[in-house]
Amino acid sequence: MKRFLFPLSALMLVLSACDKKVDHQAYLLSKADSSALDLTGNPEIRKEVIAYMHAIAPDKPASGQITSGCGDDLVAVGPEGLRSISGGVWKKNTEQDGISFKSVIVVPGTEIVRLYNDGKTAVRNVLLDVTLNTPVGEMNLDVMRLETYIKKGDQWCMIAGQGTMPFDRMDVMKTLIIRLALAFTSGLLIMFLIMKRKLNKLKRRQSGFSSI
Known part of the structure; x- marks a missing residue:
């Protein structure tokens, strides 16, 4: 025996x-997709909102200060399906589980940012390579994000975000x-x-x- x-x-x-290991090639933006989408219009606004998107990534220490003027407009859904009303609740739900973000990296060639409403609304779709610190050690996962941003005065704010782990x-x-x-x-x-x-x-x- x-x-x-x-x-x-x-x-x-x-x-x-x-x-x-998720094959990132399957999530790269093809030439056909690029030609079907406007990904170059309003270059100055596009540069501004993309810089904001990257600056408020949850692994950035100053992300809370940057989003402090957005109030409670955010409705977020995590990869596990949990809905959080406002960014503060979303962060609190994460911290209660003893989880923190070690790194959040944009997978090159997967970020799509579209602008609407005269450059006052932005919709983002991106694949992120995420590393988490958990009570049982580090965990690495890929998360496909869909996010919506609006311009409130002089500040951009995320008002909706949803994450999905790609099916493998x-x-x-x-x-x-x-x-x-x-x-x-x-x-x-x-x-x-x-x-x-x-x-x-x-x-x-x-x-x-x-x-x-």
Whole structure:
């Protein structure tokens, strides 16, 4: 029995150590998409709002000060589906779980920024490479973000944001394999413990007969 347990345990360790890798090529903006969208109009406003978007990334220490004049206009939905009303609530929900942002990096070639309403409204779609500090260690994940910004006076403000973790078939398969391996190993261990218990009972009976 033991000779089966070691290779199964080694297999689970290897599978658990595999990092999820999302193919970023699938999320790059193609030439056809670029030609269908206006991504160059109002260059000065575009430069201004993109700089603001990057400055308020949650891993930036000054992001709270920059957004202080936006009030409670933000409605945010995280990758886990939790809705937060206002930026303060969103940050509080994150901190309650003991999670903080270590780095938030824009994946090159995935950022789309469109301007509307005479340059007073901006819609952003981007793939972010996010690293989190958690109570159990660092966690890396890709998050596709959809955000809406409006110009309030002289300041830009995010009023809506939603994050989605890209679907990865290989990650689903890895999770399934790990679950099957764990279930199979658990079954073997239970059978081993049952057989060991029965064997011990049989040995005690035999020792009792031999002492008579």
